[in-house]
Amino acid sequence: MYWVPDKRVVEPDRVPELADWTDLSEREERMGIHPGDPILLSPDCRIDELLGTYLCRSSFARLEPETKRNYATDYCVLFNFLWARGKVWTQATADDLWDFEDWRTRSPRNPNKVGPDRWNRGLAAVTRLYGWATAHGHIAVSPVVMRSAVGRHGEVIAIPEARAKNARASNVRWLTPRAFHRWVDVGLRTWPGPPSEQPSILRGGRSTGQDQAWRQERSLSAMPYESSRKPRMS
Secondary structure (H helix, E strand, O other), rough: OOOOOOOOOOOOOHHHHHOOOOOHHHHHHOOOOOOOOOOOOOOOOEEHHHHHHHHHHHHHOOOOOOHHHHHHHHHHHHHHHHOOOOHHHHHOOOHHHHHHHHHHHOOOOOOOOOOOHHHHHHHHHHHHHHHHHHHHHOOOOOOOOOEEEEEOOOEEEEEOOOOOOOOOOOOOOOHHHHHHHHHHHHHHHHOOOOOOOOOHHHHHHHHHHHHHHHHHHHHHHHHOOOOOOOOOOO
16 A cells, blocks of 8 residues: 655656656646545555545545545455455455454454454445445445444434444543533632632632633633643642
């Protein structure tokens, strides 16, 4: 796997075959190949034109850089698994994907097994690839078996049958405005009661007030913050 660099410089002295390709970056731009796009080579050093179209000219190209890197890595693992079976990704069947799931998550033949979270991430990448291929008529049927499920808002959605059910859910919690102000009183003022009743010995100085005001302003604007104030050791 290679990544298209920001600066594409052709060095004919080092690679004589590229002597007539000094305009390589312009050619790649016309083809929709941009810096940050992955280029995957098969074990026999060939480029899959269809896969290149997906990686550079589909919605995949608009993913966040870290997501693109993770998904591209997951694709390489699947493609190598299929290559060992004498297949390329467009020839995969549902049985191939089930065998891949077993090898990736449980097989004693695989010393680098992954947990449910990592498996679900890779499955999302594979589902995206085959969903694109079927939608554009490049393959007749996706090897990813889907099932119906009820979404968080009561709607019926389709999810991969092989999705791990014991994956750790996102542990994000939001504070209500009342809970936030309570946190300010306790965490910054170190006082559980109303501010007006706080003993003067517990009141912070200018730094505490600045930190408190900063966090209140951030909470109203829903913007992230980083405090420059270092915690005091008592």
